[in-house]
Amino acid sequence: MVPFAGYEMPIQYTSITSEHLAVRGLAGMFDVSHMGEFWIRGPGALDFLQHATLNDVSKLKVGRAQYSMLPNDQGGLVDDIYVYRTGESEYLMVVNAANIEKDWAHLSTLTQGFEVELENASDFFALIAVQGPHAVQVLQKLSDTDLVSRKKNDTFMGKVLGKWARFARTGYTGEDGYEVFVAPDEAKAVWDALLAADVTPCGLGARDTLRLEAGFPLYGHELTDQTSPLCTPFSWVVKSHKEFHGKQALLERPCQRKLVGLQVEGGIPREGYRVLKEGREVGLLTSGTHSPILKQGIGMAYVDSALDEVGTALEVEIRGRWVAARVAETPFVKL
Amino acid sequence: MNYPSELKYTKSHEWVRLEGDVAVVGITDFAQDALGDVVFVELPSVNKTVEAGEAIAVVESVKTASDIYAPVAGEVTEVNSALADKPELLNQSPYGDGWLFKIKVNSADLSGLLSAAEYQAVAEGQ
Numbered sequence: 001m002v003p004f005a006g007y008e009m010p011i012q013y014t015s016i017t018s019e020h021l022a023v024r025g026l027a028g029m030f031d032v033s034h035m036g037e038f039w040i041r042g043p044g045a046l047d048f049l050q051h052a053t054l055n056d057v058s059k060l061k062v063g064r065a066q067y068s069m070l071p072n073d074q075g076g077l078v079d080d081i082y083v084y085r086t087g088e089s090e091y092l093m094v095v096n097a098a099n100i101e102k103d104w105a106h107l108s109t110l111t112q113g114f115e116v117e118l119e120n121a122s123d124f125f126a127l128i129a130v131q132g133p134h135a136v137q138v139l140q141k142l143s144d145t146d147l148v149s150r151k152k153n154d155t156f157m158g159k160v161l162g163k164w165a166r167f168a169r170t171g172y173t174g175e176d177g178y179e180v181f182v183a184p185d186e187a188k189a190v191w192d193a194l195l196a197a198d199v200t201p202c203g204l205g206a207r208d209t210l211r212l213e214a215g216f217p218l219y220g221h222e223l224t225d226q227t228s229p230l231c232t233p234f235s236w237v238v239k240s241h242k243e244f245h246g247k248q249a250l251l252e253r254p255c256q257r258k259l260v261g262l263q264v265e266g267g268i269p270r271e272g273y274r275v276l277k278e279g280r281e282v283g284l285l286t287s288g289t290h291s292p293i294l295k296q297g298i299g300m301a302y303v304d305s306a307l308d309e310v311g312t313a314l315e316v317e318i319r320g321r322w323v324a325a326r327v328a329e330t331p332f333v334k335l
Numbered sequence: 336m337n338y339p340s341e342l343k344y345t346k347s348h349e350w351v352r353l354e355g356d357v358a359v360v361g362i363t364d365f366a367q368d369a370l371g372d373v374v375f376v377e378l379p380s381v382n383k384t385v386e387a388g389e390a391i392a393v394v395e396s397v398k399t400a401s402d403i404y405a406p407v408a409g410e411v412t413e414v415n416s417a418l419a420d421k422p423e424l425l426n427q428s429p430y431g432d433g434w435l436f437k438i439k440v441n442s443a444d445l446s447g448l449l450s451a452a453e454y455q456a457v458a459e460g461q
Contacts, residue, residue, distance in 0.1 A: 016397040017372040205371075205398060268375050268395045290374040290397050297375075319377070319393065319400075 002204070005097035007034040010203040020209050020292045022200035023173050024333075027132035029199045030207055032179070033187065036100035036122040038107065040091040044115035049091060052110050053083060054229065056239040060085045065153045065168055069229055069237055070103060073246040075253030076225040078106045080217065080234075084155045084168060092121075092155075092166075096219045110245060126187035130199060131177035131210075136169075138197050139178055142190070147178065160190055172207065174214030174335040209289050212298060215261060215330025221271060221286045222259055222300050231255035231302070233330060257283060257302040261330040262316065264288075264297035267323040269316045275301045276315040276322060282307055285316065293333045303327070336458070337364045339430055343445045344454030345406045350430065356443055358407050361434040362394060362425060365458040370396040373425040378414040378436055385411060385438060387447075392435055394425065406448060409438040 001008045009031075012019060022028045040049060049057040055068035062085050070078040079099045084092040095103045104120055111118065130139050140147045145158030147167065155168040166181040182190055195201065202210075208218070217223050217234060228250060229238055240251060262269060262285070269288030274281050288299030299316070307314065310329050315322040338344075343351040348366035352359045367373065375395040385391050385405040392403035414436045418424060425433040449457065 011398065012371060015372050017374075209397060267377075268400065270400065290395070292397075295374075 004204065005034050007097070009034065011205045012203040013201045016203070016205035016209060017292045019200055019202040019206035023132045023175055023202060023206065023210055024293060025133070027130060027135040027138050027177075027199045028202040028206065029191070029194050030129040030131070030202050031126075031187075031191065032129050033126040033184070034097035035127050036095040036097060036103065036120070037125045037181070038093040038095065038104070039119040039121050040093060040116060041089060041119070042116040043089055045089045045091055048111060048114040048116040049083060050242055051114070051245055052107060053081070054238045054244060055083070056242055057083060057091075062087060063154060063156055065155050065170055067237060069223070070106065071244060071246040071250055072106075072225055073249055074225070075228050075246065075249040077219070077223050077227060077229060078225065079103050080219050080223050082170060086155065086166070099219065124184070125181045126184045127179060127181055128187060128190055128194070129171050129177065129179045130194060131171045131173040131175045133176060135175065135177035135199070138194070138199055139180070141197060142193050161186070161193060172216060173210040174216070174331055174333075208287075209292060212287055212289050212300070213291050213293060213331065213333045214335060215332060217300070218287060228253045228255065231257065232259040255305050258305050258308040259286070259300060259302055260308050261328045261332060262299045262301050262314065262325045263294070263328040263332065264299065264316050264323055264325045267316065267318040267321070268297045269299035269318065269325070274317040275303050275325070276317055277307060279322070282314065291332060298328070298332050336368065337430070338451040338455045340451045342430070342451060343406070343448035344451065345404065345448060346457050347404050348458070349403060349406045351406045351445060351448060353440070353443060353445060356440055357412060358409070358438045358440050359434050360406060360436055360438065361429055362403065363454070363458070364429050367426050367429045367433070370394060370398070370401060372397050373422045376418040376422050376425065376435070378418070379411050381411055381414060383411045385409065403435060405438060407438055407440050407445065408442070409440040411436055412439045413437040
């Protein structure tokens with residue numbers, strides 16, 4: 001167990017590799033109750049979110065969810081988030097656990113001039129993510145709400161073990177599955193029922209290897225208050241046809257380096273390792289691990305913009321050795 | 336956790352088995368369990384001269400990289416090349432097929448190393 005954003009969380013229950021493979025092959029579950037949840041309500045909720053987030057919230061229908069980001073006024077990011085439209089003028093924002101207080105303070109400063117109310121509901125939700133090719137059919141056994149025919153990024157109220165919960169067909173593994181928001185005192189019963197249905201409990205270790213294989217960023221690593229999303233593969237989130245907080249700074253910020261995926265032959269890349277081109281430093285690893293599916297080292301790195309083409313041959317410095325690496329497509333695995 | 340009594344140990348979680356003047360070295364059951372799934376092993380060059388306590392190998396699990404120290408001084412005579420393709424042998428058989436390297440020792444006196452009981456106290460006391 002390790003302390004994480006005020007919670008005690010397991011790195012692994014049994015082994016990172018076996019938990020990882022369970023999610024890719026069958027079904028695994030994650031207790032991600034540490035994530036933060038904010039309600040955004042009121043007649044000005046849409047306009048407020050258009051101002052505070054980068055994606056186009058006007059495209060979001062009731063019962064749908066979108067990945068997005070909170071820009072600062074320096075061309076960097078306060079956080080990356082998920083926005084769920086739960087009603088005509090009601091949205092739920094899910095934020096990173098380590099950023100709850102920072103995001104809350106930031107969003108509170110932006111509400112002026114908008115008819116909107118924010119509520120920090122982080123303590124009122126437990127969150128269980130059930131992920132993998134069999135996840136939906138297993139979860140369906142605990143629910144008489146139709147889960148199977150819903151689409152990716154759908155969100156709705158339904159029942160699990162006879163109790164109301166919010167379902168979202170979203171996740172952080174690249175697999176099909178649901179994230180289920182339940183009342184904290186009902187979480188254990190849901191977890192135990194999934195355990196009895198042979199869903200594999202997964203810790204923070206597998207959560208990280210799965211998201212890396214899927215090519216997803218982690219705030220504090222790939223995304224920070226100093227990084228522009230326009231210099232990453234997630235630039236699609238930025239909808240520059242609308243106005244938003246810090247827009248000019250974001251659009252004017254140049255990309256000296258770009259975020260790429262790296263595949264490494266004969267070593268495990270780790271955060272902070274140097275990326276070289278014929279011995280010259282051209283970048284830094286922001287995350288790295290061993291891919292249980294590819295059985296080789298993978299990572300993400302900011303490298304000089306001219307070197308961001310898939311296939312570009314580079315090196316990663318691992319304990320003084322130069323190990324061959326190449327810029328790779330993300331996701332690293334077929335999902 | 337398994338601590339074979341015929342082996343000698345270090346505080347840094349290596350084990351040593353003396354075969355004539357050659358020390359076979361690996362990591363303990365306790366160490367492999369703490370590291371988790373081993374996915375990469377970096378071994379020393381054969382013929383390398385090593386000092387006791389010198390970091391000469393690296394074992395990487397999914398979680399982390401960990402230095403392995405030479406428990407005794409001498410010359411590396413052999414490394415376990417099977418680990419290149421099957422690093423998981425360290426988890427499956429830490430005292431057998433998962434051995435790391437062999438050192439031709441300068442001195443067969445291993446009295447500076449720990450007994451199984453002493454090592455167990457160190458490992459479980461942490």
